[in-house]
Amino acid sequence: MSKTFKASEVAEHKTPDSLWIVVDEDVYDVTKFADNHPGGKKILQRVGGKDASKQFWKYHNEGILNKYKKDLHIGSLDTKKAVAPVAAPKAVEAPKPAPAKAAPAEKKEEKDNEPLELAGSLIPFGDPSWYQGYFSPYYNETHVALRNEVRAWVEEKIEPGLNDWDKAKAYPTWIYEEMGSRGYLAGLLGLGYPTEYTPYRVAAVPAEKWDLYHEFIVTDELCRTGSGGFIWNIIGGYAIGLPPVLKFGSPELRQKVLPDVVQGKKRICLAITEPDAGSDVANITCEAKKTPCGKFYIVNGEKKWITNGVWSDWFTVAVRTGGPGMGGVSVLVIPRGEGVTTRQMDCMGVHGSGTTYVTFEDVKVPVENLVGKENQGFKVIMMNFNHERMGIIIQCTRFARVCYEEAMKYANKRKTFGKKLIEHPVIRMKLAQMARQVEATHNWLENMIYQCAQMGEQEAALKLGGAIAGLKAQSTVTFEFCAREAVQIFGGLGYTQGGQGAKVERLYRDVRGYAIPGGSEEIMLDLSIRQSMKVHEVMGMKL
Numbered sequence: 001m002s003k004t005f006k007a008s009e010v011a012e013h014k015t016p017d018s019l020w021i022v023v024d025e026d027v028y029d030v031t032k033f034a035d036n037h038p039g040g041k042k043i044l045q046r047v048g049g050k051d052a053s054k055q056f057w058k059y060h061n062e063g064i065l066n067k068y069k070k071d072l073h074i075g076s077l078d079t080k081k082a083v084a085p086v087a088a089p090k091a092v093e094a095p096k097p098a099p100a101k102a103a104p105a106e107k108k109e110e111k112d113n114e115p116l117e118l119a120g121s122l123i124p125f126g127d128p129s130w131y132q133g134y135f136s137p138y139y140n141e142t143h144v145a146l147r148n149e150v151r152a153w154v155e156e157k158i159e160p161g162l163n164d165w166d167k168a169k170a171y172p173t174w175i176y177e178e179m180g181s182r183g184y185l186a187g188l189l190g191l192g193y194p195t196e197y198t199p200y201r202v203a204a205v206p207a208e209k210w211d212l213y214h215e216f217i218v219t220d221e222l223c224r225t226g227s228g229g230f231i232w233n234i235i236g237g238y239a240i241g242l243p244p245v246l247k248f249g250s251p252e253l254r255q256k257v258l259p260d261v262v263q264g265k266k267r268i269c270l271a272i273t274e275p276d277a278g279s280d281v282a283n284i285t286c287e288a289k290k291t292p293c294g295k296f297y298i299v300n301g302e303k304k305w306i307t308n309g310v311w312s313d314w315f316t317v318a319v320r321t322g323g324p325g326m327g328g329v330s331v332l333v334i335p336r337g338e339g340v341t342t343r344q345m346d347c348m349g350v351h352g353s354g355t356t357y358v359t360f361e362d363v364k365v366p367v368e369n370l371v372g373k374e375n376q377g378f379k380v381i382m383m384n385f386n387h388e389r390m391g392i393i394i395q396c397t398r399f400a401r402v403c404y405e406e407a408m409k410y411a412n413k414r415k416t417f418g419k420k421l422i423e424h425p426v427i428r429m430k431l432a433q434m435a436r437q438v439e440a441t442h443n444w445l446e447n448m449i450y451q452c453a454q455m456g457e458q459e460a461a462l463k464l465g466g467a468i469a470g471l472k473a474q475s476t477v478t479f480e481f482c483a484r485e486a487v488q489i490f491g492g493l494g495y496t497q498g499g500q501g502a503k504v505e506r507l508y509r510d511v512r513g514y515a516i517p518g519g520s521e522e523i524m525l526d527l528s529i530r531q532s533m534k535v536h537e538v539m540g541m542k543l
């Protein structure tokens with residue numbers, strides 16, 4: 001149990017050999033920490049024995065307390081009111097418990113649609129509007145419960161270590177394993193909740209109620225960390241490498257690959273891009289030749305910029321099995337083994353993504369590992385694009401929002417020329433330009449998710465390809481704008497790594513990792529018009 005102290009007791013600990021401070025009525029013993037305090041020890045000694053809340057919040061954000069609390073927190077002031085701890089839901093094995101219910105809103109007059117439980121800082125536009133008491137046709141209590149569950153997990157277990165992991169460009173493997181055991185991985189495939197491959201379930205949502213908005217919420221909440229490297233580390237390979245196997249693999253292949261990957265025990269990636277073929281998939285050269293006995297393919301070739309390749313157990317690979325062009329492409333699932341070599345690449349941002357150069361040299365792959373039909377791999381690849389791009393859009397939109405939210409918080413505490421930054425019209429203009437783009441992108445995104453949910457896979461692939469390409473470009477342009485403006489607002493703190501500007505500095509470096517892969521902005525914008533024109537021609541467009 002936490003101790004309570006009187007302010008007069010704390011006041012006695014103001015010397016270097018016994019130094020306590022108070023932040024928000026919590027008492028911290030910083031005697032040993034003072035020597036290592038990045039801001040200096042004298043600055044701590046000056047507030048020894050006193051309430052240092054004002055000074056603390058001037059120089060730090062919430063992440064610092066989460067990280068250091070367990071070592072430095074010794075109790076609270078007797079004036080502090082007790083707050084009931086909120087227990088984070090635990091991972092469960094099927095059958096799962098009933099979904100956690102959102103606290104019932106005060107009963108007013110009967111309406112079809114009520115705003116849902118509030119969440120987050122309530123900074124205007126700092127979270128999606130349905131978190132802030134506004135109406136939405138898309139969400140219900142299961143979405144609220146999931147949002148609360150993922151947010152609690154991220155804040156408690158991920159945020160405190162994130163800056164250090166990101167700097168080391170390496171994330172602990174328990175995160176991916178927990179993504180499996182908490183049931184999140186199974187829900188990230190764009191195809192409902194595949195219960196046959198995992199005993200794990202998401203605590204907050206019954207599997208049969210899982211929809212595309214739940215998938216959206218998991219990724220969105222993970223992205224509040226403000227780290228593309230973190231997201232790619234845990235789902236960058238998974239969310240694009242596994243859906244083709246689930247959708248087009250034979251039942252035997254699915255049984256071989258899916259259970260371990262969905263449960264977070266093994267890893268998979270998608271290997272399409274080559275040193276010489278990126279967005280022009282039809283020109284890939286990595287070849288798979290059948291052996292005379294017809295039982296194996298022998299694969300030779302190189303793949304580049306493969307997210308998670310360096311630690312993957314399985315590779316979902318585009319190979320050439322036939323003649324030139326898209327009619328000669330197949331997809332094979334290749335296990336790591338003899339002839340497969342992976343080399344980590346150094347990139348500008350998205351550190352921790354495990355971006356990899358892969359070589360296949362005389363790799364023997366059983367023909368049963370073919371995904372779909374021979375020479376019909378182009379369809380498999382195309383059918384994957386919408387899901388991949390929607391993932392990127394979700395990430396970019398939340399990253400843009402994080403840039404806005406961080407900048408907004410900072411603008412409300414930093415003073416220049418006797419005024420808070422927010423009181424300068426030039427800064428408000430920047431924030432307004434950020435918010436309007438984030439909200440526009442988010443609303444288009446929710447609409448696209450609704451369209452995907454209504455249409456079958458095939459129809460969505462054909463009909464939504466153009467709009468999703470346009471939205472991908474919209475999201476990366478928005479993200480880039482917000483990252484730039486946030487760094488400007490943070491000034492020097494947005495230029496140095498770590499500290500209060502850590503998220504925006506990191507996201508500024510991550511932007512290109514979103515604007516280029518998954519279809520560059522240029523290709524996406526061009527495709528959005530070409531593809532939509534084709535669809536609307538069929539629909540009877542009159543020009």
Ligand code: HEM
Pocket residue numbers: 021023028030037038039040043044047052055056059060061064068072498499500
């Ligand atoms: C629980 C107590 C505290 C902890 C754990 C702590 C921790 C840290 C850490 C980790 C940093 C590096 C920058 C960052 O990551 O944000 C930092 C910087 C700093 N801290 Fe503290 N701190 C504490 C209390 C204080 C207090 C009470 C003051 C002021 C009276 C203070 C003043 C500063 C300053 C001026 C910097 C440098 C900021 C910059 O680089 O812009 N700290 N602190």
